[in-house]
Every structure is written in structure tokens, then in C-alpha cells.
Amino acid sequence: MADDYYQILEVPRTASAEDIKKSFRKLARKHHPDVNPGNKAAEERFKQLNTAFEVLGDPKKRKLYDEFGEDAAKMGFDEKKAEAYRAYRSARASGGGGGGMPFPGGGGGVDFDIGDILGDLFGRAGGAGGAGFDVNEMFGRRASARGPERGEDLNAQVTVSLAEAITGTERQLSFQRPGRCQRCNGRGESGTSGTCPTCKGTGRTRRGAGMPFAGACPTCNGTGRASEPCPQCEGTGVTEESTRLTVKIPPGVQTGSKIRVAGQGAAGERGGPPGDLYLETEVAEHPLVRREGDDLYMDFPVTVTEAMFGAEVKVPTFQGEVTLKIPAGSQSGRKMRLKGRGAPSLKGGTPGDMYLVLQVKVPESATPEVKSAAEVLARAYSGDVRQELKL
Known part of the structure; x- marks a missing residue:
């Protein structure tokens, strides 16, 4: 058999109906496409699990599968066809044969054409129906040389x-x-x-x-x-x-x-x-911008004056330059949001945003004028800026 349904569901052939159901639920949760987005192997495994459970979860189908294997599916899990095929195999084993022979079905004799049965099992040769069905021809075609095959990914x-x-x-x-x-x-x-x-x-x-x-x-x-x-x-x-x-x-x-x-x-x-x-x-990582999902984050330097009194500044984004208004009294660490300036959504949803994390930069030079201005600023603080730091 190409696929053994019991092996797919990871249960022995003697497993109870409840054990089969439990195993199916466990494996289906593990391999569900929603749990494994973009994983083709998991998607294919999930399909196999559903196919196997559709058969082994049905007592009648399971019984026919246990007897005929994958051929039961080709017969459509039809009990009358299965009975006819049993009789045909028995007749062949005892030296009988012939297409179109009557087989017992249910309570009385039912006419079955072996061409119909074997056509369902192995692929019908010629048109629909059993008339003119050539069993030898059918077996020849079934075992024909390999035809075209799809190339590998x-x-x-x-x-x-x-x-x-x-x-x-x-x-x-x-x-x-x-x-x-x-x-x-x-x-x-x-x-x-x-x-x-x-x-x-x-x-x-x-x-x-x-x-x-x-x-x-x-x-x-x-x-x-x-x-x-x-x-x-x-x-x-x-x-x-x-x-x-x-x-x-x-x-x-x-x-x-x-x-x-x-x-x-x-x-x-x-x-x-x-x-x-x-x-x-x-x-590749960017030296200035970091990405979290579809949102982007960038540390954005501002001067002491811009932070204290507010300002309009130019901001580079991947979609082009924009103007940002910095509120007066901004502190280092404040986040400014640029809506829709993050990464586009691959699934066609709303694009992410870009967040600018303000970093107040003091002058690098310490001229007498700068030192004097800094002393004036120092007197403007109302208290110890670190008084809330307690570990």
C-alpha cells in the first residue's frame, strides 16, 4: 500500500475507535495549517490525517479497508462490490472465472460484471460500463511504463x-x-x-x-x-x-x-x-532602524532647544522624507509615531508604523558661553532629577 492509514494516525491495527479519534485530534492539532503557516509538509500531513480518519473513523469503511486495503477506496467502499470481488477471487482460486458471471449479493443473486468491479479497482479501459471490458488489456495498461512526471521544487x-x-x-x-x-x-x-x-x-x-x-x-x-x-x-x-x-x-x-x-x-x-x-x-540588519513585525523603530536625535521649545524637523523614511512636529518639553525616550511609514503587510493588510525614539543631544563643545547657558539651565530644575530612582 502507498499509505497505511493506521501508520498515518500512529495507532496499531487493533486500536479502538476511541483511541483512533484521540490520536487523530492530537495529530490534527499539531499539523494544522493555522499552527504551521507556510509549512507545506505540515499541510500535506494534515490532509493525510483527514483522509485516514475519514476511513478508520467509520466502522463500515474501516472493515472494508482492513480486508481490501487501498482497493476498498477504489471500490467506493461499496459492500456489494466488495462481496462480488470476494466471490470473484474465490472463483479464480478454485479454477472458475469469466466476466459477467452472477455473484451472490445480500439476500439474493445480483448480477455483477467483473469488468465494472475491476474497472473501479484498477482504472477502466474503454468506455463506461462492463460491456466489452478486456481484463488482459486492463492489466497491461495498469502496469504501463511510467509516464510524464512533475519536476521537483x-x-x-x-x-x-x-x-x-x-x-x-x-x-x-x-x-x-x-x-x-x-x-x-x-x-x-x-x-x-x-x-x-x-x-x-x-x-x-x-x-x-x-x-x-x-x-x-x-x-x-x-x-x-x-x-x-x-x-x-x-x-x-x-x-x-x-x-x-x-x-x-x-x-x-x-x-x-x-x-x-x-x-x-x-x-x-x-x-x-x-x-x-x-x-x-x-x-540584513540596518545600522539605524530596527524592525519588530511590521513596525519600525529609530533613535532620533534632537537638540536641547528643539526638545525644550518644540520644532518642526525633517525625518527620512523608506517611503520618502516627512515633516515631524516635536512638542515643547519633550524628553529623551519619548516616542513619536509616523502612521503607515513602517513595513507593508505581505497579506495585504494595514502597513506598520514607524516610531521615532527622541534622544536629546547636548552640545559637544564647552565654550564659556555654553557653560554659562548650562548653569542657567541647571538653576531651572525644580529638584533632583534622580530622586525617583530607587531599587
Whole structure:
């Protein structure tokens, strides 16, 4: 089986219905997308948990799953089809067979076409319904050679400055990746054919275990001839390539943000679609501005005169210069808010704000005039400025 529902829910096959429910709830909370935003592995795990619990949490579905495994889902968890398939397996084991044979169902005989049942299990060959269903042909197609496959997703890291993270930017990337083979255009075939290596030119192979069927060769579809693989990519349709790519970094990214560039991952094998490229951003620290979420903070120096009497001053922001009015009597540490001048929201919400933390700066020179002015200021204090400091 591709996935064992009991293993997915981390319970033994003998687990009670209550134990299954408890385990599902615990794992669902752990892997819920809201708890793991942007984590594709957790999102996929959450989907698997729901699929597994949908079956094992239902007593009838669980019973059929225990007997038929993943084939129970392909039968739609239909008890009549399951009963018919049991009878068919029994008939095959005792030497019986034949499509369209009557099977017992429930209280009386019900006509089932084995083509319908096996079509649901393994993929229907031809049109709907059981008429004209070729079991041998079906098994040949089921085991056919691998077709096109989607390419793998690729990951890369890009570093941007805080200014670029706020306003957005572009980056030119140069890297190696599995690309589409130019010689065969990704098909994996050379264009010339030879004797099929699977059936040795007969066009027929025997497939299946326990009840084997002779059917059309899956590699050559019964023709006995198969296209030779491309010598450059050895039949995969993929070769290593160097590429240059210009990508846009949207405004508002943070360290750890992931940017999806659709279709720029590895090429798909045998003509399959390419994967995606995911860029993880790292935002370099800024010497003057620090970021907390979408808000920005900057220490902003003001003179003694500006702090005492108030003033209008120019403030640089990442979106351009603005004018700030400093109230009279401002002290060091006072926060002044510039609404909407922080980082944009990646999710399209309200942008953050920019906070200026005032820092009153005294003159660096100590001329007689400055010293005299400072003495006048000293007499203006009403008491000890540190009298409230008690540890």
C-alpha cells in the first residue's frame, strides 16, 4: 500500500475507535495549517490525517479497508462490490472465472460484471460500463511504463537590505537546475525504434501475482516495437542546465518569508510539467532602524532647544522624507509615531508604523558661553532629577 492509514494516525491495527479519534485530534492539532503557516509538509500531513480518519473513523469503511486495503477506496467502499470481488477471487482460486458471471449479493443473486468491479479497482479501459471490458488489456495498461512526471521544487536563499524589504526589489539569480533536454525536447525518446526490451518483440507479457493475466506489453502497447531512449538524457527528458532568472521580491518580506516562482523549478521527466522555485528571504540588519513585525523603530536625535521649545524637523523614511512636529518639553525616550511609514503587510493588510525614539543631544563643545547657558539651565530644575530612582 502507498499509505497505511493506521501508520498515518500512529495507532496499531487493533486500536479502538476511541483511541483512533484521540490520536487523530492530537495529530490534527499539531499539523494544522493555522499552527504551521507556510509549512507545506505540515499541510500535506494534515490532509493525510483527514483522509485516514475519514476511513478508520467509520466502522463500515474501516472493515472494508482492513480486508481490501487501498482497493476498498477504489471500490467506493461499496459492500456489494466488495462481496462480488470476494466471490470473484474465490472463483479464480478454485479454477472458475469469466466476466459477467452472477455473484451472490445480500439476500439474493445480483448480477455483477467483473469488468465494472475491476474497472473501479484498477482504472477502466474503454468506455463506461462492463460491456466489452478486456481484463488482459486492463492489466497491461495498469502496469504501463511510467509516464510524464512533475519536476521537483527547488529552494534558494536570497539576502536583501531592510530598505529593499520595505519597498520591494528585484534579484538576478544564476544557478544550475535539471532542465528540459534540448535534443529530445523533454520526451526522452530518440525518434528511432527497435525491438521492445520488455516483451522481446512479442507484444505480450504476463502481469499480476496470484492470478496472472497475459496482456498487451506495457512498454510497447502490444506493438513489439519501442522507441529507443534519447542518448543525451538516457530517456528521462531532463539534463542539467545553467539558467539566469530575474525575480521580484515583493514589499514586506521578512527573514524566513518564502516567495514562490511558478514553473521555475526542475524540469519534469518525460515531458512532465516543471516544479516551482521557492526563495527564502533573509533581511540584513540596518545600522539605524530596527524592525519588530511590521513596525519600525529609530533613535532620533534632537537638540536641547528643539526638545525644550518644540520644532518642526525633517525625518527620512523608506517611503520618502516627512515633516515631524516635536512638542515643547519633550524628553529623551519619548516616542513619536509616523502612521503607515513602517513595513507593508505581505497579506495585504494595514502597513506598520514607524516610531521615532527622541534622544536629546547636548552640545559637544564647552565654550564659556555654553557653560554659562548650562548653569542657567541647571538653576531651572525644580529638584533632583534622580530622586525617583530607587531599587
